[in-house]
Amino acid sequence: MGVSACTAGGSATTWTHAAGLLTVNLDRSYGPGETVQVSVSYSGNPGGEAFGWDTHLGQPMIWTLSEPFGAREWWPCKDLNSDKAETMDIRVTVPNNQIVAGNGSLVSDVDNGNGTRTFHWHSSYPIVPYLVSLAIHPYAVNSDWYTPMGGGDPMEVTFYVYPDDVGNAAENNAKVVGMIEAFAPAFGEYPFINEKYGHAQFPWGGGMEHQTCTSLGGWWESVIAHELGHQWYGDMITCADFSHIWLNEGFASWTEAVYYESLGGPEAYRQYMDGMAYYGPGTVIVENPYSENIFDGNLSYDKGAWLVHMLRGVLGDEDFFAGLAAYRAQYGFGSATSEQLRDVLEGVSGRDLDAFFQQWVYGEYFPVYRLGWTAAPGMVQVDIEQIQENTGLFTMPITLRVNTDQGSTDFVVENSLASESYQLSVAGNVESVQFDPDRWILRQVQTTVSNPTFAAGILVVNGVDWATYAPEIQNAYLAETFWGDNAFDFWDTFPAPAGGYPATLPAPLGHGSVPAELIGQYSTVVWVGNNYAGDLPKWQETPIASYLAVGGNVLLISRMGESFLAGNLASYLGITFNASGTPGNCVAVYPGLVNVAFTGSQSYTDVFSPSVGANSTLLFQTTSGFSGTRGTGVHAQPPGGGSHRPEGGQFVYLAGRPYRMDFTALGANIAFILEHFFAEPWTVTGAPGGTPTAAFGLAGSYPNPFNPKTTIAFDLPAAGQAQLAVYDIAGRLVRVLAAGLLPAGRQQLDWDGRDADGREAAAGVYLARLSAAGRSDTQRLVMLK
Ligand SMILES: [Zn+2]
Numbered sequence: 001m002g003v004s005a006c007t008a009g010g011s012a013t014t015w016t017h018a019a020g021l022l023t024v025n026l027d028r029s030y031g032p033g034e035t036v037q038v039s040v041s042y043s044g045n046p047g048g049e050a051f052g053w054d055t056h057l058g059q060p061m062i063w064t065l066s067e068p069f070g071a072r073e074w075w076p077c078k079d080l081n082s083d084k085a086e087t088m089d090i091r092v093t094v095p096n097n098q099i100v101a102g103n104g105s106l107v108s109d110v111d112n113g114n115g116t117r118t119f120h121w122h123s124s125y126p127i128v129p130y131l132v133s134l135a136i137h138p139y140a141v142n143s144d145w146y147t148p149m150g151g152g153d154p155m156e157v158t159f160y161v162y163p164d165d166v167g168n169a170a171e172n173n174a175k176v177v178g179m180i181e182a183f184a185p186a187f188g189e190y191p192f193i194n195e196k197y198g199h200a201q202f203p204w205g206g207g208m209e210h211q212t213c214t215s216l217g218g219w220w221e222s223v224i225a226h227e228l229g230h231q232w233y234g235d236m237i238t239c240a241d242f243s244h245i246w247l248n249e250g251f252a253s254w255t256e257a258v259y260y261e262s263l264g265g266p267e268a269y270r271q272y273m274d275g276m277a278y279y280g281p282g283t284v285i286v287e288n289p290y291s292e293n294i295f296d297g298n299l300s301y302d303k304g305a306w307l308v309h310m311l312r313g314v315l316g317d318e319d320f321f322a323g324l325a326a327y328r329a330q331y332g333f334g335s336a337t338s339e340q341l342r343d344v345l346e347g348v349s350g351r352d353l354d355a356f357f358q359q360w361v362y363g364e365y366f367p368v369y370r371l372g373w374t375a376a377p378g379m380v381q382v383d384i385e386q387i388q389e390n391t392g393l394f395t396m397p398i399t400l401r402v403n404t405d406q407g408s409t410d411f412v413v414e415n416s417l418a419s420e421s422y423q424l425s426v427a428g429n430v431e432s433v434q435f436d437p438d439r440w441i442l443r444q445v446q447t448t449v450s451n452p453t454f455a456a457g458i459l460v461v462n463g464v465d466w467a468t469y470a471p472e473i474q475n476a477y478l479a480e481t482f483w484g485d486n487a488f489d490f491w492d493t494f495p496a497p498a499g500g501y502p503a504t505l506p507a508p509l510g511h512g513s514v515p516a517e518l519i520g521q522y523s524t525v526v527w528v529g530n531n532y533a534g535d536l537p538k539w540q541e542t543p544i545a546s547y548l549a550v551g552g553n554v555l556l557i558s559r560m561g562e563s564f565l566a567g568n569l570a571s572y573l574g575i576t577f578n579a580s581g582t583p584g585n586c587v588a589v590y591p592g593l594v595n596v597a598f599t600g601s602q603s604y605t606d607v608f609s610p611s612v613g614a615n616s617t618l619l620f621q622t623t624s625g626f627s628g629t630r631g632t633g634v635h636a637q638p639p640g641g642g643s644h645r646p647e648g649g650q651f652v653y654l655a656g657r658p659y660r661m662d663f664t665a666l667g668a669n670i671a672f673i674l675e676h677f678f679a680e681p682w683t684v685t686g687a688p689g690g691t692p693t694a695a696f697g698l699a700g701s702y703p704n705p706f707n708p709k710t711t712i713a714f715d716l717p718a719a720g721q722a723q724l725a726v727y728d729i730a731g732r733l734v735r736v737l738a739a740g741l742l743p744a745g746r747q748q749l750d751w752d753g754r755d756a757d758g759r760e761a762a763a764g765v766y767l768a769r770l771s772a773a774g775r776s777d778t779q780r781l782v783m784l785k
Pocket of ligand 1: 209226230248249252
């Protein structure tokens with residue numbers, strides 16, 4: 001844009017205009033606090049990335065999107081987030097058939113009598129330059145009305161929609177008033193209540209929170225909630241500079257969860273937050289916003305949302321929402337930094353948040369906790385270790401839920417050391433201790449896999465969201481890609497797909513994360529991962545590291561490996577991640593493996609240096625998509641294996657989306673890995689002297705009656721699918737001791753008197769039941785207390 005004249009203090013003055021910066025020489029010296037009026041006459045044809053001359057179905061479609069630094073490309077402004085314009089007027093003259101959507105209130109729309117009309121929009125609230133916007137098209141315009149919390153005149157909610165898209169827009173635009181009604185009680189009245197809210201359609205994907213007039217490329221419910229949430233967090237309070245962008249994007253992403261909480265309660269909120277958990281590297285602070293991407297989905301949005309969520313957890317709802325109110329009162333219609341937010345929340349709550357901001361805002365990664373507990377009459381001692389290797393110790397309050405035979409009690413303990421113990425007084429017999437049961441902390445918890453049997457064969461775990469990745473993931477299962485020709489059991493981190501499971505899958509044993517007492521029954525876990533819609537937190541809550549340590553074998557196939565392996569598992573694999581992107585091929589480098597063709601984009605795949613650790617072997621690499629060759633598949637086997645299985649503790653990681661690979665080639669590789677490395681089908685060692693026998697049935701238990709443990713012996717005439725389980729006298733399943741492929745002959749398994757959730761079963765009579773090949777045998781067990 002070209003500048004033709006400037007005035008200062010009402011008189012013409014000189015200026016220089018170079019490198020996007022206009023310097024206006026004032027008419028005289030001004031003191032601090034004095035006001036000076038400057039006017040700039042300018043003209044031109046704005047180009048660049050912030051102002052678009054587009055068309056839609058042959059009609060003009062003119063849009064702006066200035067964040068972060070584009071406003072200066074199309075109008076002269078003081079382009080600082082920390083110095084908002086107190087009011088703003090914009091006048092736009094267009095052909096008569098066009099409609100201009102803008103910020104604030106429409107003052108006038110005048111027919112100029114010459115085939116043109118002029119729209120005058122006025123913002124009466126302070127506004128930052130990057131939120132000034134216009135959107136021009138022969139829109140279809142319709143309105144809804146929001147009644148303020150205290151009553152009074154309703155505020156107009158206006159939708160500017162492409163005429164051909166009115167049908168698509170209607171359903172979710174109709175939810176906007178309800179969203180405002182959900183947010184206003186939580187965040188205070190809609191900030192621009194004297195003006196309006198609305199949407200103007202534009203050709204971008206996603207949305208942009210232009211003040212009072214969000215630009216939208218589509219009608220996704222969560223995006224609509226997000227952009228509305230920005231009106232409080234981003235628009236009313238703006239990050240003081242873009243290094244603090246999480247104050248905009250983290251908060252707005254978190255408001256999405258608040259919206260779903262308003263519809264579905266706390267569990268809907270937690271599930272939505274799970275979908276935004278980010279476990280990878282990086283900080284939410286953007287060191288140099290002029291050269292770095294401020295819109296990092298993982299950091300500015302997802303981890304930023306978790307920071308807000310964790311602040312809510314640390315402070316509790318009362319202090320947290322009071323703190324947000326104080327934050328808006330102090331910085332509303334202005335701007336704020338992370339430190340200013342911290343200070344306000346500290347003032348309201350009386351809590352020191354220094355460590356919180358250091359570790360979560362300026363630091364990377366997350367804590368990895370190891371939990372143990374021992375109970376005594378009237379007391380439980382809980383031991384918590386922090387074992388993360390890639391970052392320092394975290395200072396956090398942690399909720400411990402102690403479940404006893406008389407009920408549950410929550411305790412909050414302050415934790416900041418590598419190893420701490422807590423003595424908690426409780427009534428009743430302690431049955432279990434849950435760590436952060438409502439998931440207020442971005443963390444991994446390692447529970448201990450004790451008494452593993454490895455007897456049940458392969459467990460295939462699905463971590464791919466059925467709704468989003470159908471039919472790709474269903475086809476992968478239908479092609480029997482993940483288990484070779486082995487028998488297997490199935491676990492699903494997600495709820496069942498709407499249309500039912502693919503016919504090749506058995507019914508899942510359960511949903512969510514895999515419990516410690518179940519995973520230890522399997523010799524191999526094949527985890528089909530993705531990191532979308534909440535599977536990654538289920539991986540983080542499954543005791544993978546402990547399972548490897550006792551001798552379980554794990555095969556993980558997923559993109560975003562750096563997030564999956566961020567705790568201590570990348571070092572276990574002996575790899576160093578060094579890039580994220582889209583590998584162009586998958587080249588086998590280990591004899592017996594074959595190249596795998598991709599059937600779709602492998603974006604967001606983390607790859608690693610092809611030189612791997614001493615206990616590791618490179619299996620696959622990619623030679624295109626990155627500069628130089630990168631590793632995409634690795635096998636690690638620690639010397640000595642696992643504590644309970646010297647051959648075990650093996651870990652194979654294959655980088656990429658498991659549902660976008662040639663299933664024949666991938667399946668052949670998995671079959672090879674399971675057989676060659678993992679020695680599947682694994683056979684449990686028989687009891688001493690055990691030899692193949694023609695007998696079938698239970699062969700006695702010792703001791704019986706028992707407390708706390710009994711050993712159950714049984715015979716199988718041939719190797720095959722078999723199950724040994726314990727039922728109570730009413731026929732209810734208490735615990736599966738083994739299920740899967742078992743060898744022929746005499747063998748034995750222990751029952752520790754606990755049910756599938758690890759709780760001690762009550763004293764009384766139980767039935768052990770062996771079933772295989774259509775036969776079954778039952779025997780009484782008596783547990784004494
Ligand atoms: Zn946003």
